[in-house]
Every structure is written in structure tokens, then in C-alpha cells.
Amino acid sequence: xxxxxxxxxxTAPRIKAKVSGEEWGARAALLVLGAxxxxxxxxxxxTLLTKSVQDKNGQFIGLANFARYFDDPAMLQSLGNTxxxxxxxxxxxxxxxxxxxxxxxxxxxxGRGLFRAIALxxxxxxxxxxxxxxxxxxxxxxILKFVLLGHEVYGPIGIVIGExxxxxPHALMILIxxxxxxxxxxxxxxxxxxxxxxxxxxxxxxxxxxxxxxxxALVVFTLIFTDFGVPKVIGGSYxxxxxxxxxxxxxxxxxxxxxxxxxxxxxxxxxSFAVDRMVQxxxxxxxxxxxxxLQPKPRQTIDRLFLVLVALVAGFLLLVLGMAxxxxxxxxxxxNLSLTLKWYDFSRVGTDGWGPYFNSLRLAACVALIGTTIIxxxxxxxxxxxxxxxxxxxxxxxxxxPLAVPGIVLGLSYIFFFNAPDNPLNFxxxxxxxxxxxxxxHFYTVSHLTAVTALKQVDAEFEAVGASLKxxxxxxxxRVTVPICLPAVLDIAVYLFINAMTTVSAVIFxxxxxxxxxxxxxxxxxxxGNTATACAMGIVIxxxxxxxxxxxxxxxxxxxxxxxxxxxx
Amino acid sequence: xxxxxxxxxxxxxxKNFGDFQALKSISxxxxxxxxxxxxxxxxxxxTTLLRAIAGLDIQTSGRILQAGGDISGLPPxxxxxxxxxxxxxxxxxxxxxANVGYGLAxxxxxxxxxxxxxxxxxxxxxxxxxxxxxxxxLSGGQQQRVxxxxxxxxxxxLLLLDEPLSALxxxxxxxxxxxxxxxxxxxxxxxxxxxxxxxxxxxxADRIVVMNEGRIEQVGTPIEIYRQPAAAFVxxxxxxxNFLTVDIEAPGLIRLGQAVLEAPDANLAAGxxxxxxxxxxxxxxxxxxxxxxxxxxxxxxxxxxxxxxxxAELRLACGRALHADFSINAMRDLGLVPGQELQVALxxxxxxxxxxxxxxxxxx
Ligand SMILES: Nc1ncnc2c1ncn2[C@@H]1O[C@H](COP(=O)(O)OP(=O)(O)OP(=O)(O)O)[C@@H](O)[C@H]1O
Ligand SMILES: [Mg+2]
Numbered sequence: 001x002x003x004x005x006x007x008x009x010x011t012a013p014r015i016k017a018k019v020s021g022e023e024w025g026a027r028a029a030l031l032v033l034g035a036x037x038x039x040x041x042x043x044x045x046x047t048l049l050t051k052s053v054q055d056k057n058g059q060f061i062g063l064a065n066f067a068r069y070f071d072d073p074a075m076l077q078s079l080g081n082t083x084x085x086x087x088x089x090x091x092x093x094x095x096x097x098x099x100x101x102x103x104x105x106x107x108x109x110x111g112r113g114l115f116r117a118i119a120l121x122x123x124x125x126x127x128x129x130x131x132x133x134x135x136x137x138x139x140x141x142x143i144l145k146f147v148l149l150g151h152e153v154y155g156p157i158g159i160v161i162g163e164x165x166x167x168x169p170h171a172l173m174i175l176i177x178x179x180x181x182x183x184x185x186x187x188x189x190x191x192x193x194x195x196x197x198x199x200x201x202x203x204x205x206x207x208x209x210x211x212x213x214x215x216x217a218l219v220v221f222t223l224i225f226t227d228f229g230v231p232k233v234i235g236g237s238y239x240x241x242x243x244x245x246x247x248x249x250x251x252x253x254x255x256x257x258x259x260x261x262x263x264x265x266x267x268x269x270x271x272s273f274a275v276d277r278m279v280q281x282x283x284x285x286x287x288x289x290x291x292x293x294l295q296p297k298p299r300q301t302i303d304r305l306f307l308v309l310v311a312l313v314a315g316f317l318l319l320v321l322g323m324a325x326x327x328x329x330x331x332x333x334x335x336n337l338s339l340t341l342k343w344y345d346f347s348r349v350g351t352d353g354w355g356p357y358f359n360s361l362r363l364a365a366c367v368a369l370i371g372t373t374i375i376x377x378x379x380x381x382x383x384x385x386x387x388x389x390x391x392x393x394x395x396x397x398x399x400x401x402p403l404a405v406p407g408i409v410l411g412l413s414y415i416f417f418f419n420a421p422d423n424p425l426n427f428x429x430x431x432x433x434x435x436x437x438x439x440x441x442h443f444y445t446v447s448h449l450t451a452v453t454a455l456k457q458v459d460a461e462f463e464a465v466g467a468s469l470k471x472x473x474x475x476x477x478x479r480v481t482v483p484i485c486l487p488a489v490l491d492i493a494v495y496l497f498i499n500a501m502t503t504v505s506a507v508i509f510x511x512x513x514x515x516x517x518x519x520x521x522x523x524x525x526x527x528x529g530n531t532a533t534a535c536a537m538g539i540v541i542x543x544x545x546x547x548x549x550x551x552x553x554x555x556x557x558x559x560x561x562x563x564x565x566x567x568x569x
Numbered sequence: 570x571x572x573x574x575x576x577x578x579x580x581x582x583x584k585n586f587g588d589f590q591a592l593k594s595i596s597x598x599x600x601x602x603x604x605x606x607x608x609x610x611x612x613x614x615x616t617t618l619l620r621a622i623a624g625l626d627i628q629t630s631g632r633i634l635q636a637g638g639d640i641s642g643l644p645p646x647x648x649x650x651x652x653x654x655x656x657x658x659x660x661x662x663x664x665x666x667a668n669v670g671y672g673l674a675x676x677x678x679x680x681x682x683x684x685x686x687x688x689x690x691x692x693x694x695x696x697x698x699x700x701x702x703x704x705x706x707l708s709g710g711q712q713q714r715v716x717x718x719x720x721x722x723x724x725x726x727l728l729l730l731d732e733p734l735s736a737l738x739x740x741x742x743x744x745x746x747x748x749x750x751x752x753x754x755x756x757x758x759x760x761x762x763x764x765x766x767x768x769x770x771x772x773x774a775d776r777i778v779v780m781n782e783g784r785i786e787q788v789g790t791p792i793e794i795y796r797q798p799a800a801a802f803v804x805x806x807x808x809x810x811n812f813l814t815v816d817i818e819a820p821g822l823i824r825l826g827q828a829v830l831e832a833p834d835a836n837l838a839a840g841x842x843x844x845x846x847x848x849x850x851x852x853x854x855x856x857x858x859x860x861x862x863x864x865x866x867x868x869x870x871x872x873x874x875x876x877x878x879x880x881a882e883l884r885l886a887c888g889r890a891l892h893a894d895f896s897i898n899a900m901r902d903l904g905l906v907p908g909q910e911l912q913v914a915l916x917x918x919x920x921x922x923x924x925x926x927x928x929x930x931x932x933x
Contacts, residue, residue: 012581012594012630020644386644461658464625467645468652469672469723483662566661566703 017387022472024387030395033378037398039425040441044413045405051416052259056059065260079264082225085156085240086268089163089224093171094217096164101175103294103306106205108298110307121321123169124518124545126502127229129538130165132531133324134158134234142336154524156234162230166320166322167223168313171216178212184295197302211279212349225268226406228505232478233526241265242408242505249412249509257414262409269404299381321542328536350425352516353407357540360518363435364500368493369435371440371447376489380477384463405444407505414438415509430512442506443499447492454488455481494552498545574637576601576759577622577727582631584617584783591617591627593783602757603797604750605768609780610806615763618780619731622761650727651720655735657712659704659719666700667690669718690718693752710741717749721756728823730751730762734769746773762809767807771795779803787904801923804846805931811852811891813845814927822924826887830915835922842926849880850918852893854903854911863915871907872900881905883913 019027055061069075103109104116114402122130137144138153138161151157185377192202206213235243241261249258272283327333347353377400382392383498402410418429428434458481466476482489504519518537526534560567575598589612599605605843607615608696620627623647626877632641640648659668667674670687678686686900691697691772694714704712719832720728735750750773753760762772770777771791779786779794779802801812821834823845838844857864867883870890879900883891893913895905905911 012583013631014630015641017627017629017644018644018647020646022646023644228933240738304832459656459658460662461654461656464623464645465652465654465658466671467621467625468648468650468725470646471672471675475675480662489867563662566705 008187015114019387022474023386026381026390026473027388029377030381030385030388030391033374033381034391034395035396036131036374037395040437041398041401041405041444044410044417045323045401047416047420048259048262048413051255052263054256056256065256069257069260069264074239075244075261078241078244080217080239080241081156081238083165085159085231086221086225088156089160089167090217090221092160093164093220093224094168094175094213097168097171097216098177098213098307099306100168100313101172101179102205103310105176106296107306107369108296109303115310115314118317120169120318121174121542122165123550124498124502125321125324125536125542126504126522127162127166127227127315128233128504128519128523128526128534129324130162130320131158131230131233131537132526133320134162135531136327136333136535137319137321143334148497152236154234155238159231159238159240161259162234163227165317166227166230167220168317170223171220174216174219174294175209175212178209178215213278214275216277222272222406226265226505228508229523232504239349242406245408245412246508249415255416258412265406265409266404269406280303283473308525312442323537324535324542327532328539330532333532339512343532344540346521346533346537348534349530350521351530352521355538356516356518356521359515360395360434360501360541361544363432363439363515363517364497366436367439367443367500370436370499371443372493373490375444375447376442376451376482376485376492377477379448380481382481383452383455384460384481385473386463399448400443400445402443402562405442407503408509410442411506411509412437417497429510430515432515434510435507435515435517438506438510439503440496441495442503447495450488450492450495451485454485458484480556486559490552494548497548501541501545501548502505573600575599575634576603576636577761578632578634579618579622580634581633582618582621582628582633584614584621584626591783592621592630595783595785597785597788599759599761601759602681603903604753604760604762604773606774606777606778607761607763607766608767608770608806609786611765613880614783615765615780616731617850619729623650623652648723650729651723651725651731653713653716653720653727653731655732657704657716657736659712659716661704661762663703664681664700665696665702665704665707665820666717667705669722671719672723676915687721687791690722692716692757693721695748702830706918710745711736713745717752721758726759728758728760730760731836732765734761735764735766740810744767749773749828760898771807779806781806787815793898798846798921800846801846801925801931802922804923809845809849809892809894811849812927812931813889813891814842815845817920819842825865826885828865829888830865830920831917832920833917834924836925837922841924844923844925844927845930846921847915847919849892850878850896851916852891853914853916854893854895854899855903857912857914863917864912865891865915867913869905869909870910872905879905884913 024259053060053062055064100115100119104112108116134153135158136142138148138158138551139145139489142153144441147154149155153161186204188202195203226242227248231238231240231243232246239247243265245258245265248254248261329339329341330336330344331338342348346357382395382399385392405413417423418425418434420426428437453560460477462480463473466473466480502519504523507517508520508523511517518541522534522537522541525537551569577599579595579597579599580596583590589717591828606619609615617626620626624640624643624714627642632639634640635649636694649804660671661676661839666684669690670683671687672681673932685872687700691699693932694717696711696714696718699711699715700709704715705831713736717733730749735747737745756769762773771794774791776788776790777794778788779922781802787794788797789797794803794807798807798810804810805812808813813825815825815830816823817837817839818829818841823830823832824842835843865885865913867885870882872879872881872882878894878896881893881895883893885891889911899905
């Protein structure tokens with residue numbers, strides 16, 4: 001043995017893992033996913049980048065476009081405007097969302113479920129809806145116009161209020177999560193030291209959720225910074241970057257300048273994305289300690305105070321939705337307030353009638369079906385396959401990019417890429433297919449992360465057990481992983497469906513006469529001055545989203561009852 | 570043993586995770602029908618070695634041969650083994666029967682045959698009649714048996730168990746351990762079990778592989794491991810052991826303080842500080858002639874009653890402590906009480922010497 005022992009030590013040959021047929025299959029599937037993400041995400045973004053350094057004839061001109069941008073006072077004005085409304089909107093949204101989240105998690109609030117449901121209403125609406133509702137409330141003929149003391153709602157005031165409505169649930173969800181993971185022991189310690197409630201709040205509560213606050217602020221800032229729907233409807237002559245892009249491209253066919261603005265829109269998103277990742281990494285370390293969950297104790301005055309505050313915020317959300325509903329039903333605002341359904345007869349305002357609604361449904365169904373399939377199986381392959389480590393890392397990175405890309409930038413990139421005459425994929429431009437692909441890409445990251453979170457909770461050894469029993473991985477995926485993850489799969493499908501129903505920013509560059517969507521039709525209808533019909537269209541979208549969400553709740557409930565024999569509580 | 574051909578042969582297997590070497594040139598033969606335990610402290614590479622054998626994480630270098638064929642780089646699906654994980658990895662959405670029959674269902678086997686085989690397997694692990702339950706409706710011990718039945722369903726040549734009992738409470742664990750051993754004897758499947766519980770390994774294994782920091786310290790039967798630990802690390806890890814730094818006086822003679830004792834000739838250079846090991850139960854108090862036969866004069870510091878025996882802490886003349894186990898009988902007969910002086914003997918054949926002073930020797 002001794003002689004072999006020597007041979008075995010120093011430079012033993014590396015063992016190369018042999019790859020089985022099914023593993024080759026998995027790798028091929030990973031490559032296909034990679035190709036898909038490159039074509040629908042990386043290449044369009046790259047085209048946007050190149051467009052920004054070219055002139056109208058496609059000649060490389062370096063940073064000349066950027067120089068022109070920063071020489072143009074009008075452009076700089078809208079950059080300043082965007083920053084201004086984004087900061088203001090973020091401060092207000094975070095303040096309100098924090099109060100709301102605190103009340104839901106840290107006080108003995110009654111009707112928690114109801115308040116939570118109300119807070120999620122804005123997610124069901126296209127972002128032009130709050131804009132329209134605000135016009136009814138505070139516009140020239142608005143019932144609450146006096147509240148603004150002579151100021152115009154068209155402009156920064158309207159944009160900020162609309163954005164607060166639109167961004168509120170996003171901030172709330174993050175803050176609820178952050179506040180929910182409190183360590184009761186810290187509070188007990190503080191109380192035993194006889195710290196005053198205010199002192200406890202500033203020394204324990206706030207520091208405990210500061211990462212959540214940073215995270216929420218970044219998300220909200222990015223959302224407002226890049227939103228198109230609200231400023232389009234209520235911005236008036238107050239320009240922001242997102243409406244600039246739209247005007248440059250659709251109004252003036254100035255694609256190069258559009259690309260430059262698009263890239264600037266990308267900047268804060270990328271920046272906050274980076275900060276958020278940094279912060280989250282720190283937070284993981286912070287949470288690893290064994291925490292005892294906090295049970296809120298009744299505190300009469302504080303509980304009452306928060307009930308009032310929460311009711312006010314919820315009231316505001318309901319007021320905005322209610323106003324939109326009422327606006328869509330009133331015969332002739334504000335002169336004849338008797339109710340009518342005539343605004344829901346969409347054929348009055350154009351030749352399309354309800355056609356766009358069915359286009360939207362078709363898009364949403366396709367996005368939910370195709371998107372969920374691609375994203376969930378993609379996440380499974382990335383998370384659970386053996387080998388091909390580098391490829392899987394690259395794919396995971398690609399899947400994270402869409403979160404940093406605002407819809408309007410993605411839409412613009414798609415025009416540049418898919419509308420190029422020399423692109424062999426040019427034929428899908430103007431079809432439903434390009435809308436589906438674009439929307440799946442737009443909402444890829446959140447769905448991907450939902451899938452990854454669910455998959456991480458599935459026992460890591462299922463694949464190993466399957467392999468030892470000579471069962472191919474795709475059968476274990478289908479028979480075990482998918483059933484276990486069904487609630488998450490439904491979550492993804494519904495998320496994609498609702499976002500496909502409500503989205504405007506990306507698809508507004510990509511629709512054609514045959515594929516006009518309800519959300520876009522609502523914007524065009526409002527542009528043409530038919531506010532009530534636009535409102536009705538928005539309400540139809542909200543109703544559809546709400547029904548789908550309700551269906552999900554029912555299905556999940558039924559599923560839980562049927563599978564409670566094996567699902568652990 | 571050496572006359573037979575090994576069923577599993579591991580040759581110079583190393584595994585690197587980046588710069589960290591989790592397995593350092595491991596070589597080992599396992600014979601057909603053997604029950605082998607990998608024993609070692611947490612992080613010593615037991616699981617890593619088991620996963621390399623299964624093909625779940627292929628080794629960086631070195632060969633693995635099973636039933637004469639080289640399986641070094643093969644994916645798990647092309648190897649012949651059944652596996653039970655610490656978590657059991659039972660499919661929660663499938664019934665017990667579907668879990669056990671999971672590997673059978675994909676092939677050509679007719680439905681009725683599958684059902685028959687599943688009932689057989691469940692009967693074998695003592696779970697008849699539980700076919701339609703879900704894993705969540707079973708106790709931990711029952712879940713463990715389902716996992717075992719599933720691992721045996723395809724009649725694998727090799728059964729791999731990664732701490733299969735560690736999630737259970739002590740009583741269930743002892744019971745299942747005996748059952749597991751019986752079952753293994755009955756179907757005679759070559760088995761490797763990973764554990765960090767030395768008592769479990771001693772009770773169940775035909776041979777134990779003691780591992781430390783990615784290396785094999787010793788391979789042997791439970792009695793060999795216990796009686797003749799090949800290294801101070803093994804002596805320390807398995808069972809109770811006294812460690813004393815002594816000097817070599819001459820071959821076969823050691824000096825402990827003032828006393829000179831006989832000891833086995835360990836081929837160690839004279840004068841060096843070496844480590845003497847002796848188990849507490851090997852220290853004798855009865856039938857000692859004064860001053861003869863490796864005796865030491867000690868004083869009983871205190872005594873701890875441990876049920877069937879008593880562990881005494883003895884103080885040597887040089888001030889060092891020595892633990893000794895006395896039967897209740899001996900205690901009564903000799904009237905042992907704390908504070909008393911006591912003559913004890915260290916039988917030479919029970920003494921083991923290892924190079925290096927105590928601390929260095931123990932941590933390998
Ligand atoms: N995927 C990995 N990447 C990096 N290091 C690893 C990885 N897996 C294991 N290790 C390291 O290799 C060493 C051996 O790990 P292994 O899991 O084999 O230990 P073990 O003997 O099974 O311990 P335990 O009793 O705790 O299960 C440990 O130091 C561990 O940190
Ligand atoms: Mg282990």
C-alpha cells in the first residue's frame with residue numbers, strides 16, 4: 001500500500017463529474033432560460049445603451065447626447081421636478097405607511113384584517129386611477145377644491161398625492177415585515193429599566209426596523225421617480241422624466257434623447273438597488289439572534305390614537321377609490337350627480353368598445369400562465385440543479401435585473417431592439433407576443449424571488465432521494481415540488497395577472513391598433529377629455545383585479561382544507 | 570476479512586471546498602454485508618464522505634469503487650444505493666405508501682406488484698396498515714422507518730444513513746437502533762451510518778471509522794477501538810479516559826512523578842514527555858500486593874455515585890488527578906470514603922502510550 005499512498009497524495013488527478021442524460025437536459029433548459037433572458041432583457045437594455053451614444057444616423061458620437069441633455073434648461077427643470085416630487089412623496093408615504101404598519105403590528109388594533117385589505121387596494125388599480133380621482137376631488141370642479149387654498153391640483157400637488165396612494169401598499173408591506181420581527185426581550189429589558197414609551201420608541205423600535213425603513217424608502221423613491229401614470233394624468237404642464245421620455249419618443253421621435261432620459265431614469269433605481277442589497281446583507285446578520293416574538297399589550301390611549309390615524313389613512317384610500325367609482329357613475333360631473341352606466345358604454349368614445357378589455361384579459365392570462373411557468377421552473381432549475389454553478393449564478397443575476405429597470409425604460413428598450421429592421425425577431429413587434437414577453441420581463445424579479453423563497457423552504461434532499469431511487473428530477477419536480485409550492489405558484493400567477501391588467505408604462509410604447517390594452521385606452525380616453533369614461537375603464541380594471549384576487553383567496557382556502565392532512569400548520 | 574473482496578473501496582479521496590480541505594486523502598475498504606459507522610466530532614467530514622460515496626457531491630480527487638466498478642464520477646442516479654437523511658426528506662404531499670413506492674412507480678412494474686412490495690417493506694419496518702397516512706401524521710420514529718423502507722425499496726446494494734437517529738429522543742433512539750441492526754443483519758445489506766454519538770457507534774457497528782479533521786484516525790471493531798485506541802484523539806473521543814503526561818525511563822518503563830511504572834514498549838525515545846492513557850474502569854483496587862505490580866499511592870478526593878458504579882477522583886502524590894471507576898461491591902468491601910488513602914494499580918497491559926504531552930496528543 002505504501003507506494004500507492006505516495007502516488008495518491010501530491011497531484012492526484014481531479015475527478016470529473018460525469019453528467020447524466022437528465023442532467024444534460026437540465027443544463028439545456030438552463031441555457032434556454034439564459035437565451036430567453038438575454039433576448040428579452042439584456043439585449044434590449046444594451047440597445048438602449050448604444051442608442052444613447054449614437055446620432056440619428058446611428059453614428060457613434062460619444063457623450064454628445066448627454067451633453068445636449070445637460071445644456072437644455074427644460075430638461076434639467078424636469079429632472080429637478082422629478083427629484084422634488086419623489087423626495088416629498090417618499091417622506092409622506094413612509095410616514096403614513098410607518099404609522100399604519102406600527103398600528104397593525106404593535107398595537108391592539110381592532111379590524112386588523114379589514115385595514116390590511118383596504119391598504120392593498122391601490123395594488124389593484126392602474127396608476128392613472130388616483131390621478132383621475134384627484135381631479136374629481138380637487139380639480140377645477142372638484143368638491144374639495146377649497147382645501148388647496150387656491151393652489152392647482154394639476155402639478156406637483158396632484159402628483160405627490162397620487163403617488164402616495166400608488167406607493168403606499170409597497171411601503172406598507174416592507175414595513176410590516178420589518179416591524180413584525182421584533183424581539184420582545186428588548187422591550188422587556190427597556191421596560192424593566194423604566195424607560196419612557198417615547199424613549200423606548202426611539203431607542204428600540206426605530207433602530208430595530210431602520211433597515212426596513214431604508215428599504216421601503218428606496219423602493220418608494222424609485223417607484224415615484226419612474227412612475228408614468230400619475231404625472232401623465234394629473235401633472236399638467238409640470239414635466240417629470242417619465243413623461244419626458246414619452247414626449248421625446250412618441251411626440252418628437254427623438255429616440256436618442258429618449259434613450260438618454262431612459263438611462264438617467266435607470267440611475268437612481270440601480271443605485272437604490274445596490275444600497276438595498278448592502279443593507280439587506282447587514283440585516284441578515286442582525287436577525288440571526290434568537291428572538292422572542294412580541295405580543296402587543298393593550299394600551300388604551302395609544303390604541304385609540306392609532307385607530308384614529310389608521311382610519312384616516314384608510315379613509316383617504318377609500319375616498320380616492322370611491323371618488324373614482326362615483327366619477328364613473330355620475331351623469332355629468334359636477335352638475336348632474338344622478339347615477340348612470342352610460343360611461344361604461346365604451347363604444348361612445350371610440351371604435352374599440354370593449355375590445356381593449358379583452359385584449360387586457362388575454363394579455364393578463366397569457367402573462368400569468370406563461371410567466372409563472374417560465375419563472376417558477378426557471379427558479380427551480382437555478383436553485384436545485386446540480387453542477388453548472390457559474391451558469392446558475394449568471395441566471396440568478398439576470399433574474400434580479402428587472403427590479404432595477406423602470407417600465408418606461410424597458411418599453412423604450414423594446415422599441416429599440418424589436419423594432420430594428422435588421423432584427424430577425426422584428427416580426428413580433430406590434431403583436432400580443434411582444435406585450436406578453438415584455439410584461440413577463442417587467443415583473444420577473446418579484447416573481448422569481450417569491451419562487452426562490454418558496455423553493456428554499458422545500459427540503460434540499462428531495463432531489464437526492466429522487467436520484468437514489470432512479471426517478472428523474474422533472475418527475476420529482478412535478479409530483480412533489482410543485483404541489484408543495486402551489487400557494488406560492490398561485491401567488492406568482494395572480495401577481496403577474498394583476499400587474500398585466502394595470503400596467504401602462506412599458507406597454508404604452510409597444511401596443512398596436514390590434515393589441516390596444518384597457519389601461520392604455522384609459523389614458524388615451526382621458527387625453528381626449530373623456531374623464532368619466534377613463535374612470536370607468538380604470539374601475540373595470542380594479543374590479544377585474546379584485547375578482548382575481550378574491551378567487552385566489554377562495555382557491556387557496558379550498559386547497560388548504562383539502563391538503564391540511566399533510567401541510568404543516 | 571482480507572480474504573474477501575471489498576464491496577466498496579475508497580482510494581485517496583480528497584474533497585476541497587475552495588481553500589478548505591474537508592477530506593484529506595481518505596482510503597477505506599468496506600466488505601459485503603458489513604455495518605460500518607463513520608464516527609467523529611462535528612465538522613470532521615463524515616457527511617462529506619458519505620455524500621461523495623452517494624455521488625451527491627463528487628470528491629475533488631481519488632477513486633471510489635463499488636462492486637468492482639469505478640463509480641468515481643458517476644451521478645447519483647447511476648449508482649446503486651439507498652439513503653436516509655437526518656431530515657428523512659419524506660415527501661409531505663404523498664402518503665406513506667406513495668413515499669415507499671416512489672421509486673417503483675416509474676418503471677414497468679404492474680400496480681399490484683408495487684402494492685405488494687410496498688406492504689412487504691412496511692411490514693418489514695413494522696408499519697403495516699399505515700399505508701394511507703401522510704408523513705405529518707406519523708411520529709418521528711415512524712417517519713424514520715418510512716424513510717428506511719423507501720431507501721430499501723429498490724433493494725440497493727448499499728445503504729447510506731446520515732445521522733438517521735439523531736432527531737429522535739433517547740429512548741426511541743435506543744429501541745430503533747437495535748431494530749435497525751437486526752434488519753440490516755436480516756437483509757444483509759452493506760450499510761454505512763454516519764453518527765457523532767460514540768455510544769451508538771459502539772452498539773451498532775461491525776466496524777467503526779473514527780474521523781478527525783478530514784482524516785481517518787482509526788478503523789476497527791468496536792472492541793478494538795475501545796480497547797486499543799490507535800491515537801490519543803480516539804482514546805479521548807470514545808469512552809472515558811485518563812490522560813497523564815509521563816516520561817520514558819527506559820523501554821517498557823515510565824516515570825510518573827516519583828513512581829516508576831511498567832508499561833508496554835511503545836517505541837518512544839527515552840526522556841521525552843509522552844502521554845499515558847488508561848480508562849477509569851481499568852484501574853484496580855483489589856488484590857494488590859504492596860509496592861508491587863504498578864501500584865500508586867493516592868488519596869480519594871471525592872466520589873460520584875453513578876448508579877451501578879462509582880467514579881472516584883484520586884489525587885496522586887505528584888498532585889495530579891486520576892479518575893477511577895469502582896463497583897459498588899468494591900466500595901462496600903473496601904469501605905472507600907473520601908479523604909482516605911488508597912493503593913491502586915495500573916495494569917501494564919491496560920496502559921497505552923502516545924507521543925507528545927497530554928494537550929498536543931489529545932487534539933491530534
Ligand atoms: N458546501 C460546503 N462548502 C464549504 N464547506 C463545507 C461545505 N460542506 C461542508 N463543508 C465543511 O466541510 C467540513 C466537513 O463537513 P461535514 O458536513 O462533512 O461534517 P460532519 O462530520 O458531517 O459534521 P456534523 O456532525 O456536524 O454533521 C466542515 O468544516 C464544513 O464546514
Ligand atoms: Mg453531518
